Amino acid sequence: MPKTPDYFKGKTIVITGAASGIGRATALIFAREGANVVCADINESGVKETIEKINDLGNQALALTIDVTDRAAVNEMVELAIDGFGRVHFLFNSAGAAIKRAKFLEIDDDLLQRTFDLNFKGTFYAMQAVLPHMLENGGGTIVNIASMAAKRGGPGSSVHYAAAKGAVNSLTLGVAREFAKQNIRCLSISPGPIKTPFAAAAASSPELLKRFLDDVPMGRFGEPEEIGELVLFMCSDACPFMTADTVYVNGGGGWR
Numbered sequence: 001m002p003k004t005p006d007y008f009k010g011k012t013i014v015i016t017g018a019a020s021g022i023g024r025a026t027a028l029i030f031a032r033e034g035a036n037v038v039c040a041d042i043n044e045s046g047v048k049e050t051i052e053k054i055n056d057l058g059n060q061a062l063a064l065t066i067d068v069t070d071r072a073a074v075n076e077m078v079e080l081a082i083d084g085f086g087r088v089h090f091l092f093n094s095a096g097a098a099i100k101r102a103k104f105l106e107i108d109d110d111l112l113q114r115t116f117d118l119n120f121k122g123t124f125y126a127m128q129a130v131l132p133h134m135l136e137n138g139g140g141t142i143v144n145i146a147s148m149a150a151k152r153g154g155p156g157s158s159v160h161y162a163a164a165k166g167a168v169n170s171l172t173l174g175v176a177r178e179f180a181k182q183n184i185r186c187l188s189i190s191p192g193p194i195k196t197p198f199a200a201a202a203a204s205s206p207e208l209l210k211r212f213l214d215d216v217p218m219g220r221f222g223e224p225e226e227i228g229e230l231v232l233f234m235c236s237d238a239c240p241f242m243t244a245d246t247v248y249v250n251g252g253g254g255w256r
């Protein structure tokens with residue numbers, strides 16, 4: 001929660017991956033706090049559904065159908081957000097996926113490329129697009145999504161994804177430190193298994209599901225809102241000395 005009541009009222013956040021899961025939950029949490037929410041996703045109907053939920057709360061929102069791997073589209077996303085609301089205070093990069101499970105020796109160029117394009121480049125493009133505007137306007141906060149996989153390495157199924165999320169953490173660290181004196185804070189979150197379509201796809205068999213849950217001392221998946229509330233805290237005025245790091249949210253364990 002913010003230190004100052006109504007801290008988020010009238011401020012604007014851009015969220016990628018806002019059609020589903022963690023991105024959608026975070027969009028609704030920022031709307032609850034009175035923020036303007038720019039919801040971007042490649043899934044047109046999903047992003048519209050998120051906007052309808054936000055409108056039900058009586059908040060302002062903008063739905064954008066974009067592919068975060070397309071630099072021009074990402075630049076346009078930020079331009080449209082600024083045109084719509086005048087200023088962007090926060091960016092949350094949630095768009096991402098493991099794309100496909102594969103053993104290390106089966107990761108081909110296409111899978112490697114697509115995984116880095118979505119998880120790393122998409123985040124990189126959005127940060128480059130919004131930073132000049134944030135710098136001109138006195139600062140801002142960027143939150144990226146990494147994964148517990150970056151700590152575990154994803155052996156046997158997702159080294160490509162783990163490595164891309166590790167790169168997201170390095171990107172977060174570098175940008176946070178480069179712009180630390182200019183009132184830019186940049187953080188990432190490394191979730192363990194969270195109950196979203198992403199996790200449903202990963203835990204595609206009862207055995208796999210049991211393996212994941214056996215690895216989480218709390219014995220359950222996290223809820224997407226449990227990540228969204230942390231994004232809110234990170235963007236708030238309650239943690240001005242917090243930047244550059246990743247925060248693990250995993251019920252005490254994480255992806256095996």
Ligand SMILES: NC(=O)c1ccc[n+]([C@@H]2O[C@H](COP(=O)([O-])OP(=O)(O)OC[C@H]3O[C@@H](n4cnc5c(N)ncnc54)[C@H](O)[C@@H]3O)[C@@H](O)[C@H]2O)c1
Nearest residue numbers: 017019020021022042067068095096097147193194196198
């Ligand atoms: N759910 C988990 O257990 C978990 C754990 C660790 C990290 N993560 C990360 O959290 C983030 C959110 O995942 P989620 O669980 O909410 O999954 P999700 O599948 O519910 O949401 C991901 C969203 O990203 C969108 N997206 C995919 N490709 C895109 C593209 N090219 N351009 C724009 N949007 C695109 C999808 O349409 C979807 O709406 C991802 O980066 C994921 O890697 C999830």
